[in-house]
Amino acid sequence: MLNHLETSENLPEYALGSLNDDLAVAVSEHVAGCAACRSELLLWQAVADQLALAAPPGDPPPALEQRLMRQIAPPIRAAAPKRSDWLAWLRRTSPLWAAAAMLLLAVLGVNNLNLRQQVLEHQQHTAPMAAIPMYGASAEDPASGVVVVSADGEYGTLVVQHLPELPDHQVYQLWLIENGQRTNGGTFKVDEHGYTALEIESPQDLVLYDAFGVTVEPAGGSPGPTGPKVLGSP
Amino acid sequence: MNYPSLSDETLLLLIARDQTEALSELYRRYNRLIYSLAVAVVSDPHSAEEVTLDVFTRVWQKADTYQPDRAGVRTWLSRITRNLALNVVRRRNVRLDARSLRWADVTPPPIPTEHQPESMAELAQAQARVRAAIRELPPEQQEALALAYFGGYSHQQIADELDYPLGTVKTRIRSAMKKLRHLLQDELDLPPET
Numbered sequence: 001m002l003n004h005l006e007t008s009e010n011l012p013e014y015a016l017g018s019l020n021d022d023l024a025v026a027v028s029e030h031v032a033g034c035a036a037c038r039s040e041l042l043l044w045q046a047v048a049d050q051l052a053l054a055a056p057p058g059d060p061p062p063a064l065e066q067r068l069m070r071q072i073a074p075p076i077r078a079a080a081p082k083r084s085d086w087l088a089w090l091r092r093t094s095p096l097w098a099a100a101a102m103l104l105l106a107v108l109g110v111n112n113l114n115l116r117q118q119v120l121e122h123q124q125h126t127a128p129m130a131a132i133p134m135y136g137a138s139a140e141d142p143a144s145g146v147v148v149v150s151a152d153g154e155y156g157t158l159v160v161q162h163l164p165e166l167p168d169h170q171v172y173q174l175w176l177i178e179n180g181q182r183t184n185g186g187t188f189k190v191d192e193h194g195y196t197a198l199e200i201e202s203p204q205d206l207v208l209y210d211a212f213g214v215t216v217e218p219a220g221g222s223p224g225p226t227g228p229k230v231l232g233s234p
Numbered sequence: 235m236n237y238p239s240l241s242d243e244t245l246l247l248l249i250a251r252d253q254t255e256a257l258s259e260l261y262r263r264y265n266r267l268i269y270s271l272a273v274a275v276v277s278d279p280h281s282a283e284e285v286t287l288d289v290f291t292r293v294w295q296k297a298d299t300y301q302p303d304r305a306g307v308r309t310w311l312s313r314i315t316r317n318l319a320l321n322v323v324r325r326r327n328v329r330l331d332a333r334s335l336r337w338a339d340v341t342p343p344p345i346p347t348e349h350q351p352e353s354m355a356e357l358a359q360a361q362a363r364v365r366a367a368i369r370e371l372p373p374e375q376q377e378a379l380a381l382a383y384f385g386g387y388s389h390q391q392i393a394d395e396l397d398y399p400l401g402t403v404k405t406r407i408r409s410a411m412k413k414l415r416h417l418l419q420d421e422l423d424l425p426p427e428t
Contacts, residue, residue, distance in 0.1 A: 012411035013389065013404065018382035020390050046422035047415045049305070051383045052267070052312035053357075053364040055274035056338045060265055060286055068261060068287055069254060072294045139296040140313040142321050162321055193325055 002026045007037050015044035021167070134160075134212060134231040143194070145214070145231050153207035156200040158185070158214075163194045163230060166216065172230065173221050176202055177211040185212070187221040242307035242353065243300075250297040257294055263353055264308065265290075267361075268315045274335070274384045275319035285319050292318075306423045308357070320386040335384040337376060338365050360421060367417040375410035378403055 002010075007030040013019050014027045031037045134145035145160035158174055166172065166189060174185035188198045200206065216227035237245070237259040248256035268289050272282035292314060300310055338361075368376060381387040381395065389407070393400045415422075 009408070012408050012415075013382070016379075016382045016407065016411070017386065018388055018392070018407060020388050042424060043415065043422070044411065046309075046424050047411055047418065048383070049309045049312060049423060050364050050414070050418050050421055051368075051379070052271050052309075052316065053361040054337050054368050055267075055270040055384070056336065057266065058270045058273045058279075058282070060269040060283055064269075064283055064286060065258065065261055065265070068290050069258070071287065071291055072257070073254065135296070139292055139299045140310065140317055142317050194321075 002030045004030070004034060004037065007031065007034070008040060011037065011041050011044045012047070015041060015048045017048075025167070130207070132212060132233050134158075134214070134233050136162075136231060137229065141230075143230060147200070147206075147212050147233065149206045153205035156202065156206040158188075158198040158200055158212075159196075160188075160190065160198075160214070160231065161193075161195045163190045163196075163214075165190055165192065165194070169219050170216055170227075171219050171221060172214050173217040173225070174198060174200065175213045175215065175225055176200075176206070176209045177213060178209045182213070182224055183209075184221060184223075187217070243302050246293075246297045246300050246307060249294060257290065260293065260307075261290055263357070264311055267308070267357065268311060270338075271312060271315045272319045275316060275386070276322050281322055282319075285315065285322060288318055289315050309423045316383075323386060335380040337368050337380060363421060364418065367414055370417065371410050371413060375406045375413075378406040379410045382407055 007027050010019060010023060010027050014024060014031075017024075019027060031041055130149040132147040132149070134147065135141075136143040142162040143160065143164075144162065145158060147156055147158050149156040160172075163172065171187040171189060173187045175182040176185045177183075183203065184201070186198050186201045188196050190196045202209075212231075212233045213225070213229055214231035215225045215229050217225070218227075235255070237255055240248075240256075240259070242260065242263070245256045245260045249260065265286065269282055269286045272285040272289075273279060276282050276285060289311065293311070300307070304310075305313070368379070371379070377396070378392055381392045382389075387395065389400055389403050392398075392407075393403045396403070
C-alpha cells in the first residue's frame with residue numbers, strides 16, 4: 001500500500017488516467033481512506049478537465065442536431081387526411097364500393113376464422129421477455145447492462161458492456177435484491193472489450209426481485225457485497 | 235421561454251422534464267466543444283459524430299443524475315465525451331498514430347459581440363486561455379500530455395511509443411500538470427467544498 005507522500009506525487013497522473021493499472025489501484029486504495037488526498041485529487045481532476053478546452057476546433061455536420069432530435073423523440077404518426085377530402089372521394093366512387101364491399105365480406109368471412117386461430121397461437125408462443133436496464137455509477141460512466149428475464153421468470157441472463165477488465169484477484173458479482181436482501185446471482189469476468197453474458201443463478205423466480213446490482217469482489221465471490229458498485233438497475 | 239438566457243444547470247433541469255427545446259439549446263452551446271474533443275480522441279469524423287450523438291442522447295436520458303456540487307455542466311459533458319471516445323478507441327484495439335494527437339493552436343481571445351450569448355463568449359475565452367497555457371509548456375511535455383489525455387495512454391505506453399525512459403515520461407507529465415495548475419488556477423471548476 002502506498003504512503004501519503006507516494007500517493008500525493010502520483011495524483012496528477014491519476015487524475016489524467018495515465019498511471020499503470022497496478023499503481024492506479026494502489027493510489028485509489030489510499031485515496032479511499034485519506035481525506036487530504038481526496039481533496040487534492042479534486043484539484044488535479046479540475047486541471048485535467050480543462051484540457052478538453054484545448055482540443056483542435058471542429059464543427060459537426062449541421063444535420064447532427066436533427067438526428068439527435070429524431071433519436072430522442074417518439075415517432076410521429078402520419079397526418080390523417082382531412083375529413084372533407086375523404087367524403088368528396090367516397091361520393092364520387094360509391095357505386096364501385098358497393099360491389100367491392102360485397103365481395104370483400106365474402107372473402108373475409110372465410111379468412112377471419114383462420115386468422116383468429118393464428119393470432120391465438122402466436123400469443124401463446126411469443127409471450128414477451130422482460131428486459132431490465134442497468135446503468136453505471138454516473139452518467140460519465142460508459143458501462144451498462146441489461147438483465148433479460150424469460151416470460152415465466154425462471155431463467156435470466158445478464159449482458160454487460162464497457163466494464164473495465166479486472167485483475168486476476170477480482171471478479172464482478174451480480175446481486176439479486178429483494179426487500180434490501182442481496183442474493184448471489186453469479187460471478188463473471190469481462191473480455192478485452194468489456195463485454196460478457198452471464199446466465200443468472202437464482203434460488204427463485206427472477207421476477208420476484210426488486211432490483212439488480214453488480215459489485216467488484218475478491219476472486220471466487222463474496223457472501224455479500226463488499227466492493228464498489230459498478231452497475232445498478234433503476 | 236427564453237432558453238438562451240437560461241443557465242446550463244437550469245437547462246438540465248428542464249431536460250430532465252423532457253423539454254426538447256432545452257436539449258436543443260444545450261446542444262447549440264456545446265456541440266462544437268464535444269465534437270472537437272471527440273475528434274481529437276477518435277481521429278475520424280464519422281466516429282466523432284456518433285460519439286457526439288451518444289453524449290447528448292445520454293444527457294437526455296440521464297439529466298436527472300447530474301450533480302451540480304460535483305462539477306459544472308461543461309465539465310460533466312467533457313468527461314462523458316472523453317470516456318465514450320476512449321472506449322471507441324479501445325474497442326478498435328488499434329493505437330492511433332501518436333502524431334495525430336495534438337493541441338489546438340493558440341488563438342486570440344474572441345471579442346464578445348452584442349448578439350452572442352454570454353455562455354458562448356465565456357466558453358470561447360476559457361478555450362483561448364487554456365490553449366495559451368498549454369503552449370507555454372515545453373514541446374516534450376505537450377507531447378506526453380496529449381498522448382495521456384487524448385490517447386488515453388498509460389505512462390508505460392507513452393514511454394514505449396516515444397522511446398523514452400518511464401521515469402522521464404512521468405516527470406514530464408507531472409511537471410506539465412503542475413505548471414497548468416499554476417497557470418489556470420483562476421479557471422478551475424472546483425466543487426464548492428474544495
